[in-house]
Amino acid sequence: MRIYPPAPIIGRSVTEDVDLGDFILPAGISLAIGIIGTHRDPEIWPNPMMFDPDRFLPKEVAKRHPCSYIPFSVGPRNCIGVKFAMMEMKVLVATILRSYKISTSISPENMKLSLEIVSKIIGGYNISIKKR
Numbered sequence: 341m342r343i344y345p346p347a348p349i350i351g352r353s354v355t356e357d358v359d360l361g362d363f364i365l366p367a368g369i370s371l372a373i374g375i376i377g378t379h380r381d382p383e384i385w386p387n388p389m390m391f392d393p394d395r396f397l398p399k400e401v402a403k404r405h406p407c408s409y410i411p412f413s414v415g416p417r418n419c420i421g422v423k424f425a426m427m428e429m430k431v432l433v434a435t436i437l438r439s440y441k442i443s444t445s446i447s448p449e450n451m452k453l454s455l456e457i458v459s460k461i462i463g464g465y466n467i468s469i470k471k472r
């Protein structure tokens with residue numbers, strides 16, 4: 341969800357001037373918010389491509405801006421399915437991993453993403469599942 345957020349980029353229309361300090365976003369423009377770029381920003385996430393669940397320990401989370409990790413967006417138009425999606429993913433992953441080992445021949449370095457509204461891997465996932 342951090343390194344490969346399913347929704348990599350979202351869009352917004354700016355309805356009134358927004359002063360960000362260094363610059364102003366003028367009313368009337370459309371902008372893209374790069375969730376995937378934020379999630380891989382080395383200033384926020386040192387060694388960003390390393391999978392390290394400890395980054396989400398409460399003491400680590402407390403050190404980051406709340407918008408550093410936004411797979412479901414934030415604010416009034418964020419994902420209404422966030423709780424359901426998280427529960428579904430946990431149940432599914434736990435159920436599959438109890439019985440199967442999953443592997444892929446694709447290394448993270450060779451994984452090419454197609455960044456659409458929902459990102460997916462180009463060329464298929466090439467996954468094999470073995471009964472434990």
Ligand code: HEM
Nearest residue numbers: 346347350351411412413416417418419420421422424425
């Ligand atoms: C891993 C799973 C999911 C991810 C990463 C995800 C991500 C997102 C993101 C980033 C947005 C904001 C889009 C935007 O602002 O342009 C969004 C909106 C939305 N999501 Fe999800 N979503 C997920 C699952 C679900 C599920 C399971 C449901 C419904 C059961 C759902 C329903 C919605 C709806 C209705 C919106 C639009 C909310 C609005 O515009 O007010 N999502 N989602």
